[in-house]
Amino acid sequence: MFSGLSSTALKDILSSVEPVELKGVALLRQYTPTSSLIPTAATSDELVEATIEIIDYTRACEASLRRLTGLRPIPVTGTSIEEYSL
Amino acid sequence: MTTPQELQTVPAFLMHAMQNDVRISLANTAAWLDPLRLLEPGLIEEAYFDGAYEEDPDALAMYALSVARRCFPSVYCELVEGLRAGWDFRQIESAFCAGLRRAYPHLELEALYDMVYGVPLPFVGLDVTSPEFLDDHPDYAALLADTFDLHPVSTPATRWRNPYAVINENNFDAQQPIARHVIKSLIAQDCQPCADLAFLLMFLFSCTGNSLLDFSANAYWEVGFEPLDWEPDALSMTDEACREMTIVLYAVGRSMQRLAEDDALSSALKTNIAALKAAERIENVALNWPDGHRSGSLEPGAPGETGPDSCLLFLRHCYAETD
Numbered sequence: 001m002f003s004g005l006s007s008t009a010l011k012d013i014l015s016s017v018e019p020v021e022l023k024g025v026a027l028l029r030q031y032t033p034t035s036s037l038i039p040t041a042a043t044s045d046e047l048v049e050a051t052i053e054i055i056d057y058t059r060a061c062e063a064s065l066r067r068l069t070g071l072r073p074i075p076v077t078g079t080s081i082e083e084y085s086l
Numbered sequence: 087m088t089t090p091q092e093l094q095t096v097p098a099f100l101m102h103a104m105q106n107d108v109r110i111s112l113a114n115t116a117a118w119l120d121p122l123r124l125l126e127p128g129l130i131e132e133a134y135f136d137g138a139y140e141e142d143p144d145a146l147a148m149y150a151l152s153v154a155r156r157c158f159p160s161v162y163c164e165l166v167e168g169l170r171a172g173w174d175f176r177q178i179e180s181a182f183c184a185g186l187r188r189a190y191p192h193l194e195l196e197a198l199y200d201m202v203y204g205v206p207l208p209f210v211g212l213d214v215t216s217p218e219f220l221d222d223h224p225d226y227a228a229l230l231a232d233t234f235d236l237h238p239v240s241t242p243a244t245r246w247r248n249p250y251a252v253i254n255e256n257n258f259d260a261q262q263p264i265a266r267h268v269i270k271s272l273i274a275q276d277c278q279p280c281a282d283l284a285f286l287l288m289f290l291f292s293c294t295g296n297s298l299l300d301f302s303a304n305a306y307w308e309v310g311f312e313p314l315d316w317e318p319d320a321l322s323m324t325d326e327a328c329r330e331m332t333i334v335l336y337a338v339g340r341s342m343q344r345l346a347e348d349d350a351l352s353s354a355l356k357t358n359i360a361a362l363k364a365a366e367r368i369e370n371v372a373l374n375w376p377d378g379h380r381s382g383s384l385e386p387g388a389p390g391e392t393g394p395d396s397c398l399l400f401l402r403h404c405y406a407e408t409d
Binding site: 029054058 | 119162164
């Protein structure tokens with residue numbers, strides 16, 4: 001059963017999360033703009049794959065956000081709060 | 087002062103700057119590939135239902151994009167590319183309908199305006215006791231009269247209506263137990279042409295278990311069912327129901343043809359129904375059928391004492407992908 005988490009452990013968990021490599025971002029990075037800011041060189045298969053991925057990714061982000069907003073308080077131990085200032 | 091040559095390098099400079107910033111790069115990717123993400127889905131739907139009745143092409147196209155994004159992203163991708171290329175409403179409509187057909191081969195949508203009625207539901211069920219039935223389906227009416235003795239009853243003219251003939255609803259309902267008994271017996275034969283004949287009777291008596299076959303459009307909407315929302319689950323389910331409907335209708339057509347040509351089968355049907363009508367308890371009546379060709383039979387033990395739902399499983403097994 002979960003009984004608490006130290007701030008150091010929380011920091012370690014968050015910093016160990018691998019960055020997401022999205023295909024759409026990779027396609028954008030490969031693009032050398034000429035007259036348009038919208039990439040034009042991608043094939044339709046690449047576009048479909050990248051679109052499905054970004055839709056899923058934003059849905060997952062929204063779901064995470066919903067879960068976080070509904071989260072009950074979690075005790076974060078090991079953090080010293082020096083003062084309360086207004 | 088900036089020279090024209092320097093201005094030409096601005097897009098490359100901006101793009102390079104964006105690519106170096108993870109957050110802006112992600113925002114740019116989302117705006118490029120998924121522009122509808124930036125709009126509130128509820129507002130799109132609201133605009134659609136406001137606009138549909140006035141045939142507002144922009145609202146219709148936006149709603150189609152929203153459905154494509156939710157249900158078949160490859161079509162959404164195609165539509166977004168089309169919009170960037172300057173597609174007009176007809177091109178968007180055509181691409182959406184074709185994309186729907188690719189994703190769900192048994193669904194048909196002719197116009198984006200029809201999306202207001204929900205997922206397309208092609209009801210083909212019979213209203214046997216309606217005045218229109220005799221004119222619309224004289225072949226089925228003749229079969230019901232010939233086998234179940236369901237002859238049309240004339241209704242005299244009134245001030246508001248000309249005289250018309252109709253199959254009495256009480257008489258029709260009274261034949262339901264007999265029809266279901268015959269259907270069970272036919273399925274238990276585990277052979278053709280009995281399976282086809284079973285499905286013909288199930289279609290005539292609206293007991294296939296598939297709403298598309300058991301309801302006419304009028305009857306379905308009069309019951310008060312809501313249109314099916316454009317969601318992936320509803321689309322998959324309707325596509326499967328349409329596939330099943332096609333299979334059953336083919337069986338119905340074959341059986342009508344067979345009854346017209348096969349005196350032994352036709353005669354057995356009439357004899358069995360007459361025996362059931364004369365019996366006090368239909369459960370005790372043993373029905374006899376002519377020998378069939380046993381094409382498309384199931385593994386041993388599968389049919390037996392089956393209800394209508396199991397019958398559909400039987401038919402799927404017999405004809406799926408081969409007819």
